Amino acid sequence: MNNQWIFGIDGGGTATRLRIESLEGKVLYQAEGSSLNPRSVGWNGSRKTLDDLFGSMYKSTNLSTDECISGFAGVAGIDREADTGTMRSIIREAGNLAFDTLIEVKNDSIPALAGAFGELRGILLIAGTGSIAVGADGAGRIIRSGGWGHILGDEGSAYWVGLRALNAAIRFQDRRGPQTDLLGRALAFFGEKEAFSLIPAIYEDFDKAKIAAFARIVAEEQDRGDEIARQIFIEASEELALLATSIAIRLGEAHSGGRIAFSGGFITNNEQLWRDTEARILSALPRHRVVVPQADATIGACILARSIANAAAR
Numbered sequence: 005m006n007n008q009w010i011f012g013i014d015g016g017g018t019a020t021r022l023r024i025e026s027l028e029g030k031v032l033y034q035a036e037g038s039s040l041n042p043r044s045v046g047w048n049g050s051r052k053t054l055d056d057l058f059g060s061m062y063k064s065t066n067l068s069t070d071e072c073i074s075g076f077a078g079v080a081g082i083d084r085e086a087d088t089g090t091m092r093s094i095i096r097e098a099g100n101l102a103f104d105t106l107i108e109v110k111n112d113s114i115p116a117l118a119g120a121f122g123e124l125r126g127i128l129l130i131a132g133t134g135s136i137a138v139g140a141d142g143a144g145r146i147i148r149s150g151g152w153g154h155i156l157g158d159e160g161s162a163y164w165v166g167l168r169a170l171n172a173a174i175r176f177q178d179r180r181g182p183q184t185d186l187l188g189r190a191l192a193f194f195g196e197k198e199a200f201s202l203i204p205a206i207y208e209d210f211d212k213a214k215i216a217a218f219a220r221i222v223a224e225e226q227d228r229g230d231e232i233a234r235q236i237f238i239e240a241s242e243e244l245a246l247l248a249t250s251i252a253i254r255l256g257e258a259h260s261g262g263r264i265a266f267s268g269g270f271i272t273n274n275e276q277l278w279r280d281t282e283a284r285i286l287s288a289l290p291r292h293r294v295v296v297p298q299a300d301a302t303i304g305a306c307i308l309a310r311s312i313a314n315a316a317a318r
Contacts, residue, residue: 009067010313012305013077013095015040015053015112017133018213022057023302024065027073027313033061034302043081043153047090050079054098069100074316076309078112078301080134081153106312112301113138113148119304120265120297127255128297129248129281132268133216135161137247141255149250154212160243160281162216162270168236169222170206170215174199176232184232189221216270223274241280244271248281249288261291 009032014021020040024033037057042050061067079091088109095107117128117138125142129135135158136151154163173190175181177199191197194205194214206215225233252258264285271277282294 007071008073010073010309011075012302012309014301014305015077015079017041017044017080020053021302023306025306033065035060040079041081051094054095058099070102072101072105074106074309074313076305077109078115078305080112083111106316108312115304115308116267116301118307119299119301122298126263127248127251128265128267130268131161131244131271133163134158137251139251139255147251147254150247160240162219163212165222165236165240166215166218172232182232185225185230193218193221237277241277241284244281245284248285252289264292264294265297267297
């Protein structure tokens, strides 16, 4: 009984974290691997990431596969039932887990929400490379807004800001837009000497993460007084606020109040964006409070895995 364990997986777009806990909540193992998102690395890539993580875990611990009670995985790019079923099978095979081991797979925003509040209740706004908001009312209803990816959505995210800044840079190059130092900063960032070289730099070996990383330069230009950079960040705060407020409205909590937490490196590492987004949310939802997340998504995944185990034991 004392050797029974559960696991939580936070499978983001760029990295995957595995956390192993005892049933009592003691941390037994933690590790990080490559992306788990099948939309980015394919299903074979997802399988390799899990093979590596579980393989290293078994080599580093004395844990037995047949003593795993349950697990919860939050995976970026996973939403459809067919996808969750496929990922569940891959996890079971990679971990060499018994058929009766309880495994649940959801979008990676779900364990992040559980980690932020210690339960599935509240609203979590995530702004990193991409953007999404997810909320729950504590009665089993979960609603999300955004999370449509870099082609269909991701408004207000680091990628969105980086791309908007590149748009502004080339519009200035064509004299279709106002003057901005973003053109020179873009050339330096991508290692190019003239504007037309941005075409192969962006389109060949397209790298969403690199465009998202350019958002840091845009933030610097905002701080230096570039009006175009500032306007891009203002619009980003508007988009992020809409993600959170739409959840509150759909949960029927727009007037009753509640808690909203911010997560994701882009918003948590940009004080101005945090303040602007918070101000816009509270203007629309004056009874709500913006709070700091209690814990991360791997802890949230373990909270949910333990909940699954407890429910099965009743």
